[in-house]
Amino acid sequence: MSHHIVEVKNLRHVYPDGTAALKDVSFVITHGESVGIIGANGAGKSTLLQHLNGSLEPTSGAIHIGHTPLSKGTLPDIRRTVGMVFQDPDDQLFMPTVFDDVAFGPLNLGYTPADVEQRVTEVLELVGAGHLRDKPPYHLSGGEKKRVAIATVLSMSPDILVMDEPTNGLDPFARRQLMKLMRDFKHTRIFTSHDLDMVLELCERVIVMHEGEVWADGPALEIFGNDTLLAECRLEKPFSMQGCPICGRKTHAV
Amino acid sequence: MASIHSAVLDLKSLDLLANGNSTIHRLDARAKVLVTLVFILCVVSYSRYELTPLFPFFIFPVVMISLAGLPTLFILKKITLLCPFVLAVGIFNPVFDREILIQFGHFGISGGWISFASILTRSVLTVGTAFILVGVTGFTAVCQALESLGMPKVFAVQLLFLYRYIFVLTEESGRASRARELRSCGKKGQGIHSFGSMVGHLLLRTWQRAERIHTAMLARGFTGEFHANRLSRFGVSEVRFVLAWSSFFIFLRLQNVSQLLGSLVTGLFP
Numbered sequence: 001m002s003h004h005i006v007e008v009k010n011l012r013h014v015y016p017d018g019t020a021a022l023k024d025v026s027f028v029i030t031h032g033e034s035v036g037i038i039g040a041n042g043a044g045k046s047t048l049l050q051h052l053n054g055s056l057e058p059t060s061g062a063i064h065i066g067h068t069p070l071s072k073g074t075l076p077d078i079r080r081t082v083g084m085v086f087q088d089p090d091d092q093l094f095m096p097t098v099f100d101d102v103a104f105g106p107l108n109l110g111y112t113p114a115d116v117e118q119r120v121t122e123v124l125e126l127v128g129a130g131h132l133r134d135k136p137p138y139h140l141s142g143g144e145k146k147r148v149a150i151a152t153v154l155s156m157s158p159d160i161l162v163m164d165e166p167t168n169g170l171d172p173f174a175r176r177q178l179m180k181l182m183r184d185f186k187h188t189r190i191f192t193s194h195d196l197d198m199v200l201e202l203c204e205r206v207i208v209m210h211e212g213e214v215w216a217d218g219p220a221l222e223i224f225g226n227d228t229l230l231a232e233c234r235l236e237k238p239f240s241m242q243g244c245p246i247c248g249r250k251t252h253a254v
Numbered sequence: 255m256a257s258i259h260s261a262v263l264d265l266k267s268l269d270l271l272a273n274g275n276s277t278i279h280r281l282d283a284r285a286k287v288l289v290t291l292v293f294i295l296c297v298v299s300y301s302r303y304e305l306t307p308l309f310p311f312f313i314f315p316v317v318m319i320s321l322a323g324l325p326t327l328f329i330l331k332k333i334t335l336l337c338p339f340v341l342a343v344g345i346f347n348p349v350f351d352r353e354i355l356i357q358f359g360h361f362g363i364s365g366g367w368i369s370f371a372s373i374l375t376r377s378v379l380t381v382g383t384a385f386i387l388v389g390v391t392g393f394t395a396v397c398q399a400l401e402s403l404g405m406p407k408v409f410a411v412q413l414l415f416l417y418r419y420i421f422v423l424t425e426e427s428g429r430a431s432r433a434r435e436l437r438s439c440g441k442k443g444q445g446i447h448s449f450g451s452m453v454g455h456l457l458l459r460t461w462q463r464a465e466r467i468h469t470a471m472l473a474r475g476f477t478g479e480f481h482a483n484r485l486s487r488f489g490v491s492e493v494r495f496v497l498a499w500s501s502f503f504i505f506l507r508l509q510n511v512s513q514l515l516g517s518l519v520t521g522l523f524p
Binding site: 055086090096134136137138 | 417470
């Protein structure tokens with residue numbers, strides 16, 4: 001048995017206003033996989049992610065994390081297993097200083113102060129934010145905020161890392177830094193993104209969402225090679241597969 | 255909106271002052287909060303016609319600013335921001351209270367002017383020390399000190415959240431207001447109506463953000479308990495700081511030091 005399996009079965013979610021954001025979503029993600037969930041705006045990506053740690057309750061269908069069904073009773077355990085990094089780091093960093101923010105999760109888990117101290121120092125070093133520990137979050141730049149937001153989640157030692165639009169709004173250097181960080185994380189990773197080049201680099205597998213359904217699920221290169229599918233789902237090839245606008249050379253062979 | 259924006263920047267720089275490393279900065283926040291509370295209590299407890307006994311109290315802000323190395327001009331500017339409010343509160347005193355209290359030859363000063371000056375002096379003193387307190391301690395540490403001194407946790411957490419998100423909210427409202435300005439082409443736009451819906455939108459957005467923050471907290475195992483993980487000690491220097499200043503303030507409150515000095519001087523040079 002592995003803690004790192006994510007199983008979604010016939011998931012359906014209807015918002016109170018009647019919008020069916022997820023119609024019938026099923027997939028299994030196994031240990032150590034790195035999966036990109038892509039799709040047009042309003043395809044249901046964010047709604048799907050919010051189900052993975054119980055922030056939203058399914059209208060019907062079921063979610064299993066490491067063979068444990070997601071329910072009220074298992075929620076605390078599942079929230080430790082699934083680390084969720086939000087799209088807007090300002091939503092995630094709410095404590096007075098970076099240290100307090102990263103310590104928030106471990107303290108809730110009941111770690112001793114010494115353990116918390118050690119854990120926070122470790123993860124801040126890991127994301128390259130050790131020098132920011134005493135700063136308040138509103139004094140940080142966008143890239144710094146994002147890295148600290150990831151640290152707040154890593155400090156709880158999650159088995160599965162879920163990230164909503166991780167490279168959104170980052171400069172090229174910060175984006176590269178973040179991608180390296182995510183590549184080094186060895187457990188299961190699930191991202192949603194419109195940064196298809198990042199998805200191509202980091203994910204072996206891609207799930208394409210369209211109008212609340214899984215439209216395709218397969219190896220990244222195969223999905224990004226299917227022009228009809230991409231056009232149907234309002235997507236296009238990653239830039240690295242489109243060829244250089246000057247010489248026409250392609251980075252990725254299709 | 256530029257003024258709100260710069261006010262927020264100023265707030266940030268006030269907060270950054272707290273990163274200093276002077277003897278005053280290093281003191282435990284509780285000691286500084288306690289002394290400031292005693293100071294404010296003493297200053298506001300004077301009756302409205304008392305003006306001269308207030309002047310010796312200026313020693314405290316002056317000493318704090320010089321020991322902590324705070325930029326004097328910056329603090330003074332912050333205090334002048336408050337002046338319009340104080341003027342609004344006190345400006346009618348000279349009009350309604352015309353009884354002459356002090357007579358310099360033919361020139362009389364009415365009670366109204368004295369109480370107005372007293373309000374002004376007390377505001378400058380109390381607000382100034384509050385700014386200095388934040389400048390040498392940091393807002394967060396002040397909240398935590400208040401909490402450990404017995405303020406209910408709910409209020410402390412509320413204050414911390416308010417302080418954390420005031421920056422995000424002003425940025426959001428700044429953007430919304432700039433967008434409105436740009437599209438009203440230098441005219442009034444739709445006047446007060448557009449502001450109404452803008453404020454409404456801000457409220458809704460704040461609400462949504464609050465929900466997202468709550469989700470983020472739940473995702474990290476929040477169960478309603480805020481764990482403080484701060485090591486601070488109330489040592490000898492803190493006790494000395496609190497005792498020395500508090501007894502000084504109480505002495506000033508009980509004795510009119512200005513008058514004593516005055517009579518000393520006039521006694522020496524009759």
